[in-house]
Every structure is written in C-alpha cells, then in structure tokens.
Amino acid sequence: xxxxxxxxxxxxxxDEQLYKLRHSTAHVMAEAVLDMFPEGKLAFGPPIENGxxxxxxxxxxxxxxxxxxxxxxxxxxxxxxxAFEQRDVDVAEAKRMFAGQPYKIDQIEKLASGEEDEHxxxxxxxxxxxxxxxxxxxxxxxxxxxxxxxxxxPDNAFKLLNIAGAYWRGDENQPMLQRIYGTVWPSRKDxxxxxxxLEEVEKRDHRKLGKELDLFSFHEDAGAGLVYWxxxxxxxxxxxxxxxxxxxxxxxxxxxxxxxxxRSRLWERSGxxxxxxxxxxxxxxxxxxxxxxxxxxCPFHIKMYQSKRRSYRELPLRWAELGTVYRYERSGxxxxxxxxxxxxxDDAHIFCTPDQVEDEIVEVLRFSLRLLEAFGFEDFKAxxxxxxxxxxxxxxxxxxxxxxxxxxxxxxxxxxxxDEGGGAFYGPKIDLKLRDALGREWQTTTIQFDFNMADRFExxxxxxxxxxxxxxxxxxxxxxxxxxxxxxxxxxxAGAFPVWLAPVQAALIPIADRHIDYxxxxxxxxxxxxLRVEVDESxxxxxxxxxxxxxxxxxxxxxxxxxxxxxxxxxxxxxxxKNLGAQSISEFVAMAQEAVAEKRDL
RNA sequence: GCCACCCUAGCUCAGCAGGUAGAGCAAGCGCCUUGUAAGCGCUGGGUCGUCGGUUCGAAUCCGACGGGUGGCUCCA
Numbered sequence: 001x002x003x004x005x006x007x008x009x010x011x012x013x014x015d016e017q018l019y020k021l022r023h024s025t026a027h028v029m030a031e032a033v034l035d036m037f038p039e040g041k042l043a044f045g046p047p048i049e050n051g052x053x054x055x056x057x058x059x060x061x062x063x064x065x066x067x068x069x070x071x072x073x074x075x076x077x078x079x080x081x082x083a084f085e086q087r088d089v090d091v092a093e094a095k096r097m098f099a100g101q102p103y104k105i106d107q108i109e110k111l112a113s114g115e116e117d118e119h120x121x122x123x124x125x126x127x128x129x130x131x132x133x134x135x136x137x138x139x140x141x142x143x144x145x146x147x148x149x150x151x152x153x154p155d156n157a158f159k160l161l162n163i164a165g166a167y168w169r170g171d172e173n174q175p176m177l178q179r180i181y182g183t184v185w186p187s188r189k190d191x192x193x194x195x196x197x198l199e200e201v202e203k204r205d206h207r208k209l210g211k212e213l214d215l216f217s218f219h220e221d222a223g224a225g226l227v228y229w230x231x232x233x234x235x236x237x238x239x240x241x242x243x244x245x246x247x248x249x250x251x252x253x254x255x256x257x258x259x260x261x262x263r264s265r266l267w268e269r270s271g272x273x274x275x276x277x278x279x280x281x282x283x284x285x286x287x288x289x290x291x292x293x294x295x296x297x298c299p300f301h302i303k304m305y306q307s308k309r310r311s312y313r314e315l316p317l318r319w320a321e322l323g324t325v326y327r328y329e330r331s332g333x334x335x336x337x338x339x340x341x342x343x344x345x346d347d348a349h350i351f352c353t354p355d356q357v358e359d360e361i362v363e364v365l366r367f368s369l370r371l372l373e374a375f376g377f378e379d380f381k382a383x384x385x386x387x388x389x390x391x392x393x394x395x396x397x398x399x400x401x402x403x404x405x406x407x408x409x410x411x412x413x414x415x416x417x418x419d420e421g422g423g424a425f426y427g428p429k430i431d432l433k434l435r436d437a438l439g440r441e442w443q444t445t446t447i448q449f450d451f452n453m454a455d456r457f458e459x460x461x462x463x464x465x466x467x468x469x470x471x472x473x474x475x476x477x478x479x480x481x482x483x484x485x486x487x488x489x490x491x492x493x494a495g496a497f498p499v500w501l502a503p504v505q506a507a508l509i510p511i512a513d514r515h516i517d518y519x520x521x522x523x524x525x526x527x528x529x530x531l532r533v534e535v536d537e538s539x540x541x542x543x544x545x546x547x548x549x550x551x552x553x554x555x556x557x558x559x560x561x562x563x564x565x566x567x568x569x570x571x572x573x574x575x576x577x578k579n580l581g582a583q584s585i586s587e588f589v590a591m592a593q594e595a596v597a598e599k600r601d602l
Numbered sequence: 603g604c605c606a607c608c609c610u611a612g613c614u615c616a617g618c619a620g621g622u623a624g625a626g627c628a629a630g631c632g633c634c635u636u637g638u639a640a641g642c643g644c645u646g647g648g649u650c651g652u653c654g655g656u657u658c659g660a661a662u663c664c665g666a667c668g669g670g671u672g673g674c675u676c677c678a
Binding site for chain 1: 606
C-alpha cells in the first residue's frame with residue numbers, strides 16, 4: 001500500500017524541491033542519531049513518498065523518547081545553518097573516510113566493482129569516483145542533490161514518525177537494522193495537512209470501523225487471519241456477491257462451485273506443491289492419502305474442463321467462482337481483512353483458443369473496470385508484470401503473451417507501469433490498482449495469462465481440423481479477495497456505505513413507546529419494498545436514538561411521533577444531518593429505491 | 603519468519619516506585635414518554651492473554667508461548 005501524495009502538485013520543480021528537502025532532512029537526522037550514538041553504523045537513508053527514512057545499526061533499541069531527543073538535536077543542526085558540500089572522492093579515499101562504517105564500505109565496494117549503481121540496480125559499470133556530501137561534521141556517501149544549507153529546512157515542518165525494523169539491503173538473511181521514518185514539508189501548514197491526513201487514515205481503519213459497526217471479527221483462540229462475518233458485514237458481502245454474480249452472467253460467464261480440498265496428486269500436477277508448498281496448509285491424511293486444503297481454484301476448474309471432450313465451437317468457456325482458499329501467510333504479514341489466511345477469490349478461468357485470448361483479455365479488463373466503477377471507484381492504473389526468475393515456459397511464449405497484455409492495456413487507454421519480474425511462475429499478468437477516497441492505491445484486479453496449466457494437465461479441444469489442440473487459459477480475479485475488497489470499501493466510504501450497500505438503510509425512530517406499533521407497520525411496508533430497516537425500540541430518548549443511528553452511519557433516520565402517526569408519514573433525516581421533513585411512506589420508498597438503483601450515496 | 607512495541611470487564615482506557623483491581627460507554631432492571639447527535643438512578647460483569655520463574659506476596663519484575671500493532675521480507 002502506497003500513501004497518496006496529498007500535495008499532488010504535479011509540478012516537477014516542486015517535486016525536485018521536496019526530494020531535496022526530504023533527502024537533506026534524512027542527513028540531518030542521521031547526524032543527530034550519530035551524535036547520540038557515536039558508535040552507530042549508517043546504512044541507507046533515502047527520501048520516500050511523503051517523507052524519508054534512515055537505517056541504522058545501533059547498540060540498543062530506540063524508544064519513542066529517543067525520537068524527541070533526536071528531533072531536538074535536529075533543530076539545533078538546522079539552526080546552525082551548515083552548508084551541504086558535495087565533492088567526488090576516489091575509491092581509496094572513500095574507504096578511508098568510512099573506515100568505521102561497514103555498510104558504507106559494502107556499498108563503496110559494490111559501486112566500485114559495478115555490482116550495483118547508486119540506485120541499487122545491478123549490472124552497472126564500475127566507477128572510480130563517488131560522490132559524498134558533508135554538512136557540519138556529518139558526511140555521507142550520497143549522489144544528492146541536497147538543499148544548499150541546513151537552515152533551508154523548516155524546523156517546524158518535520159516530524160519523526162516511527163521506528164521499525166528493516167533488513168540490510170532488504171534481505172532477510174542480512175542483519176536487522178533500526179529504521180526511523182520521518183516526514184518533512186515545505187511549511188508547517190503542509191505538515192499539519194499531512195498529519196491530519198494520517199489521522200483520517202486512522203479514523204477510517206477498517207479494523208476499528210469493523211468493530212464499531214459490528215461487521216466482522218477475528219478470534220485469537222480460534223486461529224489468526226481467519227475472518228468471522230457478523231450479520232451486518234455478511235449482509236454487505238451478500239449484496240456484493242449477488243451483484244457480482246448477476247454481472248458475470250450478463251458478461252457471458254457461467255458460475256461454478258468446486259470442493260475445498262483435493263488430493264496431493266492434483267497439487268503435484270498443478271505445480272503448486274513445487275512452487276508454493278511453504279504457503280499451503282499442511283496435508284491431512286484421509287485413508288492413507290494426503291489431501292490439501294486449496295490455495296487456489298484453478299485445478300478444480302481444470303478438472304471440470306476435462307470432464308468431457310471439448311470442441312472449438314464451445315470455446316471460450318468462462319467459469320467464475322467465489323472460491324474460498326487458504327494460504328499459510330507468515331504471522332508478521334497478517335493485517336486485518338487486508339491480509340488473511342482464509343479468503344474468497346472472485347476467481348474465474350477462461351479456456352479459449354490461442355487466437356481468442358487477446359480479445360478475452362481486453363474484455364476482462366473492460367469488465368473489471370465496469371465492475372469497480374459500480375462501487376464508486378474512478379481512478380485506475382495498470383501494472384504489467386513480466387517473467388520472474390523462477391518460471392516455467394519458453395521465453396518466446398512469455399514475450400508473445402506480454403505483447404498481448406500490452407496491447408490490451410493500450411486498447412483500454414489505461415496508464416501503466418512495468419513490474420519487472422513480477423509475474424506468476426506460469427505466466428505474465430496485468431494488475432489493476434484503484435485509488436480510494438484518500439488517494440491511496442490498492443491492488444484489486446489481477447489478469448493472468450496462463451499457458452502452463454493447460455500443458456501440465458494436457459488440456460485439449462478438437463479444432464476445426466479434427467485434431468486436438470491445446471487451449472490457452474486466462475486466470476483472473478477482479479475484486480481480488482472479497483475480504484480485502486470489503487476492507488477497502490469500509491475505508492473508502494469511512495463506513496458510510498452508499499444506500500445500496502448499507503446493511504441497515506433506514507432506522508425507524510419512535511419518539512415514545514406509543515409510536516412503536518406504527519413504526520413496526522412502517523417497517524413491514526418498507527421491507528416489502530426491499531428496504532433494510534430496523535426499529536429502535538430501546539428505552540432511549542429520541543435524541544439518543546438519532547445519535548445511535550448516526551454513529552452506525554445509517555443513511556436514513558425516520559422519526560415517528562404523534563404527527564407522523566396522524567398523517568401516516570415519516571420525518572426523514574439523512575446521515576449528512578439534512579432534515580427533509582415529513583414524507584409519505586411511498587414518497588420515501590421512491591426516494592430510497594432510486595438511491596439504491598443509482599448506487600448513490602443517499 | 604525477523605526487529606521494536608503492546609495485550610486489564612463486551613468496547614475505550616486508568617491502575618507503572620510489587621501488597622490479590624477501577625472509570626466511562628455498552629448490557630440488565632426501574633423511573634421518565636420524550637421532536638432531530640448521549641434524561642436520571644440502581645445492578646450485574648474481570649482466574650488482569652496463557653504457562654512457567656523470581657518473591658512472604660506479581661496485573662505490576664523475568665522467560666517462553668499465543669494474539670495484535672508498526673515496519674522488513676513474502677504475497678500463486
């Protein structure tokens with residue numbers, strides 16, 4: 001997950017300034033840290049989106065109190081207004097200067113040998129000189145650029161945010177370093193804006209809202225990463241799934257169901273046991289035969305394909321399934337609904353002839369965008385993932401498939417980036433990321449070109465020539481995982497779901513107990529009109545009932561007192577605090593149904 | 603899995619120089635019968651994540667395990 005750039009200036013010069021500011025602040029922080037820990041070892045400290053970090057190897061673990069002290073020291077360095085001075089040194093001098101800094105020496109050697117360039121990319125040319133930057137008494141190996149003087153860093157617009165562990169060079173076999181994340185902005189106002197954004201992120205956290213809105217839970221005593229859908233969460237999920245199913249039928253798909261476990265031979269054949277055994281749940285022994293709970297649905301759909309002879313005349317076959325899969329995710333990566341061990345893929349496999357595959361991929365892209373737009377998302381970006389190191393299939397087929405995916409993206413006019421080596425072992429893929437209401441990117445859709453499974457299972461169809469041919473497979477999930485997509489929706493809407501998704505669309509609020517009977521009658525009528533309603537029969541006063549509905553983010557609050565009973569009406573209040581006054585039941589039904597049909601907020 | 607931190611009633615949290623637990627909200631009951639974001643009162647509720655250790659004595663100190671948070675690595 002990447003944080004959105006809330007300044008979103010789109011101004012290249014501005015970005016350059018921010019880069020310098022953040023990079024320079026990282027250096028100032030490193031100096032402050034070394035002041036506190038003279039024996040500390042420096043690793044890398046780059047600027048990043050919205051801030052910077054610096055990795056250190058320190059004699060003890062940092063505490064939040066240390067951050068305050070480091071910040072105070074940083075302010076002094078800024079006040080000192082030291083110049084950032086750049087110069088080039090040769091390898092020998094660089095090694096001398098960083099003699100006590102093993103990570104820097106490592107970097108110098110990698111640069112000198114050409115093993116890595118200054119971006120950490122491999123295959124660079126050996127260099128004889130390298131750039132260093134000095135300010136005050138701190139020097140770092142660095143290609144810059146920096147601001148001219150430390151005094152140009154606004155001392156009231158930076159903040160150290162948190163401490164985290166990070167492996168040296170991102171390699172889990174290397175030492176664990178301590179990383180300090182910080183943020184810095186051109187002005188105090190910008191910093192405040194960013195901190196407010198972070199607060200908003202926290203407020204919308206789906207784990208917090210999930211609890212407050214009674215949508216789902218996890219149970220440590222019953223297993224980590226396994227989701228329990230409460231009635232209200234399940235209600236929303238059912239709506240999503242119903243909509244999904246209808247759209248798929250309309251889009252020329254068929255919906256299928258498959259088992260949750262399968263014999264080991266299935267997973268050997270598919271290659272999953274070779275490539276992903278570590279991430280699969282351990283086998284269970286049934287009558288002396290190993291069965292695995294499924295980490296993917298594809299082998300099952302393949303078995304169905306094989307259930308009879310296929311003709312080119314019935315292709316493409318588009319089989320979709322809301323298939324729940326289980327994967328053993330390492331404990332440290334679990335995160336609310338976003339990363340779980342049991343989840344439901346909105347999966348589908350398309351079996352087609354080689355000359356159909358490109359059209360199919362274009363159509364899947366189109367279909368996916370249409371589906372996601374229905375949930376209120378508008379901003380998408382594509383990522384084209386190419387051949388990973390451990391892959392099957394000849395490079396020529398990969399190249400051909402990648403070209404096909406490129407053409408599909410071009411046809412939809414989507415902006416895209418190449419994700420080098422990010423493909424699945426069985427084929428390249430297009431991932432879609434959407435941007436949510438806070439500007440954050442989330443990966444949902446994945447469309448994978450798979451020319452491996454069909455080979456492994458020796459799939460075939462009879463062509464017009466009467467001979468057997470190998471079909472191509474496209475593997476796709478559009479919402480991704482239903483659990484994760486639901487979490488994204490919760491955060492995107494901050495729990496205030498549009499009417500069509502709201503688990504309770506209207507809260508009926510009788511002012512006094514004598515209005516309860518009428519409220520129940522109204523509720524029955526609304527249910528007949530396919531609206532989801534609840535009558536608040538608690539002993540609370542009206543104000544408290546409104547507050548309760550408001551906190552539950554119920555779109556419509558229907559207040560019922562003597563006047564409404566008398567005139568067979570309801571007094572409509574919206575969750576945005578607008579008061580629409582009295583409406584007849586049919587008026588309200590028409591309004592609510594329209595909001596549902598148009599998938600509107602209210 | 604790795605580093606750091608955290609785990610006290612359903613929820614949010616207080617209790618931190620070790621002397622066997624509190625608040626607000628929620629819940630149950632009662633009073634009030636109410637007009638657009640919290641009416642009042644009473645009551646019940648916790649083997650302080652689990653196990654082990656130190657101690658006369660542990661929610662409080664130490665260790666292991668489980669779960670979580672922020673990152674790193676990983677993500678078919």
